[in-house]
């Protein structure tokens with residue numbers, strides 16, 4: 001049986017991961033793309049984290065290379081395409097995973113944290129698109145998958161910079177989709193919900209001095225399906241949006257949230 005990404009090259013930006021007990025969204029996507037036959041350039045500002053992902057891909061028999069880039073630095077974003085061309089001859093899939101959660105509501109969030117949220121979650125994503133999309137346009141095919149959050153579909157509560165920047169990711173995804181549709185390039189977004197990832201659980205537990213299991217249980221209890229999702233759930237959706245199975249789908253925002261956004265209210 002032909003694998004779903006046979007002979008494709010994928011760039012996974014933010015393909016390393018935060019330290020923790022489970023697999024993160026970006027690493028799970030890189031592993032899944034490789035399992036389905038893609039050559040993967042794992043990009044991260046933390047080279048060691050990217051190399052760990054590359055090692056895990058190698059262990060499962062896949063092909064991958066690590067590349068260091070900070071998406072808040074324009075030259076780094078420009079260099080991602082060169083690195084992919086040098087390693088694998090081009091790019092077919094751009095997967096944008098990087099995101100951070102500046103904590104704070106309108107009154108207690110600092111301006112620097114608001115700016116950092118937008119710079120990483122939105123501007124950095126736009127910059128990777130700016131430098132990779134011309135290559136996909138010239139080839140007349142390609143897929144971009146942007147990782148957003150269900151927070152971008154809801155009100156932000158104590159994470160206003162996060163929810164607002166992720167809502168902007170949805171708008172940007174639709175604009176890019178319309179701009180590149182005539183060129184055979186599709187652009188979609190995934191809005192994960194409560195995921196049992198190092199970023200979603202371990203980092204929160206560390207920041208709040210709380211017990212990991214307690215944080216995980218509290219999050220699971222908020223999900224209509226009764227449990228958190230995993231990085232592999234995000235990877236399944238990303239595979240669909242990156243492969244030809246979704247050949248006529250562009251500009252969509254796909255929630256992967258166990259029904260969370262069916263309920264009104266902030267996360």
Ligand SMILES: NC(=O)c1ccc[n+]([C@@H]2O[C@H](COP(=O)([O-])OP(=O)(O)OC[C@H]3O[C@@H](n4cnc5c(N)ncnc54)[C@H](O)[C@@H]3O)[C@@H](O)[C@H]2O)c1
Nearest residue numbers: 014016017018024025026045070071098099149195199200
């Ligand atoms: N985990 C959840 O519960 C959850 C829920 C909704 C949405 N998301 C989204 O999922 C994405 C991340 O998930 P993850 O589990 O892979 O997180 P993660 O923190 O494990 O991995 C993110 C990677 O991005 C890298 N990174 C951070 N800033 C960077 C920069 N400026 N340039 C390059 N690389 C950078 C980090 O080094 C890290 O390896 C984010 O977009 C986040 O908003 C997560």
